[in-house]
């Protein structure tokens with residue numbers, strides 16, 4: 028069982044987009060995929076249309092420490108299910124957001140293990156090949172428990188120098204923090220940085236090299252994916268159409284996402300999505316790709 032934790036220490040870098048599109052493509056390649064929305068903003072929960080909405084979601088999963096059938100919702104896409112984030116998201120102050128779920132986690136001694144244990148429930152073992160967890164864009168108990176539940180971490184990085192610096196500051200600090208869990212017998216999974224929203228003007232290779240330099244102390248634990256995700260309108264169009272980007276009429280997005288999946292899951296190398304293209308009028312209209 029592969030459990031991807033899609034993490035970053037800031038918002039807006041493409042975690043939810045990547046979670047949705049990776050999960051959907053892997054499902055379309057024939058594997059059974061469970062998305063887990065561990066971000067109280069619940070963007071992943073709203074990303075795809077549902078065929079069936081389960082009575083419970085993440086709050087109860089974390090509270091009970093187990094995933095049961097009643098926590099699993101189904102998206103309209105075959106083999107793509109989801110544990111919805113049902114934690115109410117409250118704005119406490121203009122710049123700080125928290126939730127009962129995060130306060131609950133904060134108060135638990137076994138916080139780092141909570142999601143990890145729940146995702147090892149029999150219903151997941153028996154019914155899924157891959158789990159993809161979307162996480163909040165700020166350090167906190169929900170991000171920690173989600174990151175420690177993963178067997179592989181993936182972090183989108185914007186190809187700007189401040190972003191590479193933020194990677195060094197934020198993500199490297201997060202890795203150190205996750206490393207503290209070794210005392211509990213939990214070893215965080217290897218991290219793959221994926222350059223996301225690369226424009227034609229910024230030099231993604233330069234940023235990749237800079238990131239490589241910044242994680243030398245974690246050599247063996249961090250790598251930069253060779254696949255670079257370009258900035259393309261297809262990703263926004265897919266989100267609007269509530270469809271996986273590989274089903275939009277963008278050859279580039281189709282290939283990029285395939286190459287990324289092949290890199291992350293080498294066993295799937297050469298396997299293509301079997302689904303039909305989405306033929307929404309919006310998708311057909313904006314058939315071409317462009318730089319956002």
Ligand SMILES: Nc1ncnc2c1ncn2[C@@H]1O[C@H](COP(=O)(O)OP(=O)(O)O)[C@@H](O)[C@H]1O
Nearest residue numbers: 038039040041042043044224257258259262263
């Ligand atoms: N490769 C891409 N090209 C263009 N836009 C993208 C790409 N990836 C993500 N986006 C856009 O960036 C914005 C932030 O993405 P999102 O996945 O919500 O980030 P996060 O979950 O990290 O906050 C969204 O509007 C999304 O459509």
Ligand SMILES: [Mg+2]
Nearest residue numbers: 042043066070
């Ligand atoms: Mg998000």
